[in-house]
Amino acid sequence: MKPIIQLDITALTFPDEPEPALKNIKLNINAGEFIAITGGAASGKSLLLHTITSAAPKFYPCAINGTVTVADQNVSKLPLCQMADYLGYMMQEPQNQMVNRRVTDELAFGVANLNLSQDEIEHRVNVVMDFLGIRAFSDRTTDALSGGQAQKVVLGSILAMKTPILLLDQPTAELDPKTSSELYRHLGRLNREKKVTTLVVMDKSGAVLKDAHRVLVMEAGTVKDFLTVSEYHKKYGCRKNNRRAKPFQVDERYDVIKLSGASHTYKGGITGCQPLDFSLKKGDFTAIIGQNGSGKSTMLKLIEGLVKPSAGSVELFGTPVTRKNVGELRRRVGFLFQNPDDQIFCSSVRDEISYVLKNKNLSAQQSEQKIQETLDLIGLAGLEEMHPQRLSRGQRQLLALGSVVINDPELIIADEPTSGLNAAQSQVVMEKLAHLSGQGVTILLVTHDLAEARDFANRIVVMHNHQLALEFEAPKMDNYLNDLVRLELIEGGDF
Amino acid sequence: MFKLKELDPRLKLTWCLFLVLTALVSRSILLNGILLGVILISELFSEKSLKAFKMLSIVLLIIGTQVLIINLIFGREGELLYAWGILQIYSGFIATSILAFLRIGIISFSAYQFGVHTDPMDMAQMLIHWRIPYRYAMLVPMVARFFPVMIGEYQSICNSQSARGVPNDTVVEKIRNLPASILPLMYRAMRISSDAALSVELRGYGRHATRNFQKKINLHPLEGMTIVCLMIGFGGVLIKTIL
Numbered sequence: 001m002k003p004i005i006q007l008d009i010t011a012l013t014f015p016d017e018p019e020p021a022l023k024n025i026k027l028n029i030n031a032g033e034f035i036a037i038t039g040g041a042a043s044g045k046s047l048l049l050h051t052i053t054s055a056a057p058k059f060y061p062c063a064i065n066g067t068v069t070v071a072d073q074n075v076s077k078l079p080l081c082q083m084a085d086y087l088g089y090m091m092q093e094p095q096n097q098m099v100n101r102r103v104t105d106e107l108a109f110g111v112a113n114l115n116l117s118q119d120e121i122e123h124r125v126n127v128v129m130d131f132l133g134i135r136a137f138s139d140r141t142t143d144a145l146s147g148g149q150a151q152k153v154v155l156g157s158i159l160a161m162k163t164p165i166l167l168l169d170q171p172t173a174e175l176d177p178k179t180s181s182e183l184y185r186h187l188g189r190l191n192r193e194k195k196v197t198t199l200v201v202m203d204k205s206g207a208v209l210k211d212a213h214r215v216l217v218m219e220a221g222t223v224k225d226f227l228t229v230s231e232y233h234k235k236y237g238c239r240k241n242n243r244r245a246k247p248f249q250v251d252e253r254y255d256v257i258k259l260s261g262a263s264h265t266y267k268g269g270i271t272g273c274q275p276l277d278f279s280l281k282k283g284d285f286t287a288i289i290g291q292n293g294s295g296k297s298t299m300l301k302l303i304e305g306l307v308k309p310s311a312g313s314v315e316l317f318g319t320p321v322t323r324k325n326v327g328e329l330r331r332r333v334g335f336l337f338q339n340p341d342d343q344i345f346c347s348s349v350r351d352e353i354s355y356v357l358k359n360k361n362l363s364a365q366q367s368e369q370k371i372q373e374t375l376d377l378i379g380l381a382g383l384e385e386m387h388p389q390r391l392s393r394g395q396r397q398l399l400a401l402g403s404v405v406i407n408d409p410e411l412i413i414a415d416e417p418t419s420g421l422n423a424a425q426s427q428v429v430m431e432k433l434a435h436l437s438g439q440g441v442t443i444l445l446v447t448h449d450l451a452e453a454r455d456f457a458n459r460i461v462v463m464h465n466h467q468l469a470l471e472f473e474a475p476k477m478d479n480y481l482n483d484l485v486r487l488e489l490i491e492g493g494d495f
Numbered sequence: 496m497f498k499l500k501e502l503d504p505r506l507k508l509t510w511c512l513f514l515v516l517t518a519l520v521s522r523s524i525l526l527n528g529i530l531l532g533v534i535l536i537s538e539l540f541s542e543k544s545l546k547a548f549k550m551l552s553i554v555l556l557i558i559g560t561q562v563l564i565i566n567l568i569f570g571r572e573g574e575l576l577y578a579w580g581i582l583q584i585y586s587g588f589i590a591t592s593i594l595a596f597l598r599i600g601i602i603s604f605s606a607y608q609f610g611v612h613t614d615p616m617d618m619a620q621m622l623i624h625w626r627i628p629y630r631y632a633m634l635v636p637m638v639a640r641f642f643p644v645m646i647g648e649y650q651s652i653c654n655s656q657s658a659r660g661v662p663n664d665t666v667v668e669k670i671r672n673l674p675a676s677i678l679p680l681m682y683r684a685m686r687i688s689s690d691a692a693l694s695v696e697l698r699g700y701g702r703h704a705t706r707n708f709q710k711k712i713n714l715h716p717l718e719g720m721t722i723v724c725l726m727i728g729f730g731g732v733l734i735k736t737i738l
Contacts, residue, residue, distance in 0.1 A: 059693050084699030096690035099637045105616050108709040110698035121709045143643040157698065306654050341683065343655040345675045389682065
């Protein structure tokens with residue numbers, strides 16, 4: 001079969017960097033192939049895709065020693081906008097890629113740039129809306145979309161262009177397991193029926209392997225392995241069960257969080273969550289799972305005091321949360337957000353970690369000891385003076401965790417802390433949370449990763465249609481698979 | 496049913512300019528009052544509510560009060576009603592204040608109405624009709640998308656920092672912590688702009704000299720006639736004022 005993408009790169013080097021970011025890459029990808037790309041942090045997965053699109057070096061200046069050919073065209077000789085004739089590229093963080101206010105305008109953006117007729121634009125937009133199930137929110141503005149919906153819209157905009165090649169960088173990072181499976185099923189169908197060559201940087205679930213033909217394993221900027229899926233499974237194995245052995249020390253008498261009929265309705269009458277009755281005991285490690293838009297984030301906002309309950313009440317540490325005491329209560333809580341960049345603002349790792357110590361009456365020696373202990377815990381010792389933005393995404397998430405942990409919180413609320421991280425990075429973050437849980441810290445985790453919830457949590461709560469729909473002990477998840485299918489969280493046989 | 500959103504942007508812009516220029520040219524309280532009334536009635540007909548003007552009305556009331564006070568103190572039109580030291584109050588201050596208030600109201604309400612009820616994509620098409628290259632015209636919808644995104648980003652940064660214990664409740668606290676919020680916001684803004692720029696290029700932006708639209712703007716003959724009538728109307732007001 002004829003290769004549609006050919007890479008022959010000796011070295012790709014960024015200015016002021018001594019080492020090449022990509023080296024010794026010789027790849028032929030055939031038309032109609034479905035390739036899953038995997039590898040550790042900073043292994044060059046995204047950069048490889050940038051190189052195929054010619055964004056590196058045209059958008060990200062760098063020196064390339066070698067050639068990249070797409071559909072027999074040397075990409076270095078094509079303007080960036082002409083690459084739209086050959087490939088569609090979806091990067092991470094879909095919200096950053098949308099440039100129109102209305103969903104339909106966004107879907108039509110690429111096709112309209114190709115100067116097709118109005119009827120053709122209309123037709124293609126309608127086809128992708130049905131294909132990806134976008135019609136239900138097609139009249140919304142793009143800034144009102146959830147992460148999963150945004151991911152679908154960006155993908156739809158690319159699919160509407162009908163390019164022969166699709167490059168997708170972690171397209172399911174913000175999707176719930178069922179939507180991820182649906183998306184991969186759609187991509188698999190496109191690949192089989194339309195022979196669309198597909199390259200996907202896979203997330204930690206590895207769900208894409210069901211449809212992939214080959215797996216490209218990257219390491220330190222080069223291709224480590226290029227295997228068939230069965231060879232990959234043999235060599236790298238399946239995800240192991242990481243169930244923690246240490247028992248949980250739950251104090252049933254003390255409610256750290258208590259929601260009594262708490263609900264919230266956003267402006268315009270949009271339901272955030274319906275009346276919730278929920279309690280989290282001291283020492284518990286509870287995972288909340290649910291589809292995109294099921295109300296998990298609103299529930300967290302209620303607990304954090306970022307939105308007021310429209311009805312019912314919220315208690316933290318036995319005290320009703322009010323505008324006056326929310327600041328005081330928050331000092332006892334550590335919040336770990338999905339995007340670490342939202343909470344990192346200092347110019348060095350040390351400043352970031354020690355920020356909350358400024359308001360504590362600690363001696364210089366005590367502060368230094370706490371900083372060192374925290375750096376050791378999160379594994380960033382030795383990087384104290386580095387600017388946080390020079391760290392990898394996984395390291396930044398660990399830094400955010402460190403800046404939370406140093407305050408000795410009694411409760412940690414983690415909102416999808418491993419979203420966008422690879423399996424190894426996720427494992428590190430989750431093990432740190434498990435370690436803190438072992439020390440008696442109460443943890444509330446929101447996640448889309450069911451294996452993560454099963455392996456690290458004590459209890460799992462399922463949200464569906466803005467309500468709490470199911471609750472069970474985490475190790476017994478296998479007994480509830482039918483319920484999870486019924487609650488549209490997984491597809492039959494997914495887990 | 497009459498919907499402002501569905502009208503051609505060229506008609507809406509002409510209507511907005513007609514209101515603004517007429518308000519600036521005419522010194523008639525009656526005419527300005529009628530124009531303000533027409534804006535409110537058209538909004539009510541189109542949207543069945545005046546909710547969109549709620550915040551603006553509050554701001555206008557505050558500004559109106561300031562205008563009244565300034566005219567009360569410094570107005571020198573009409574007859575002297577009261578004098579005490581340097582404070583002199585003339586009878587014309589009420590009429591001047593009302594006229595100023597009406598003018599400010601017309602200008603702000605009409606501009607707001609145009610902005611709220613005109614789709615940014617329609618504005619881009621309008622600019623393209625005026626021979627602006629589409630690469631520049633399309634900046635209008637892009638900027639319209641960028642603003643709410645950045646507001647959302649700022650909110651999310653403030654929320655996460657507030658939740659982390661950075662005091663961010665009062666205005667003073669917010670000002671004091673501005674550098675802490677602005678730095679990550681700038682970083683995010685640069686990253687979003689860079690991602691968006693790459694994304695549009697790779698979706699063929701600039702691939703052809705022109706681009707098409709899913710929903711094209713189309714000036715109905717009736718709308719064209721209305722534009723002509725508005726221009727004639729403004730000409731009439733101008734001539735009447737000069738004469």
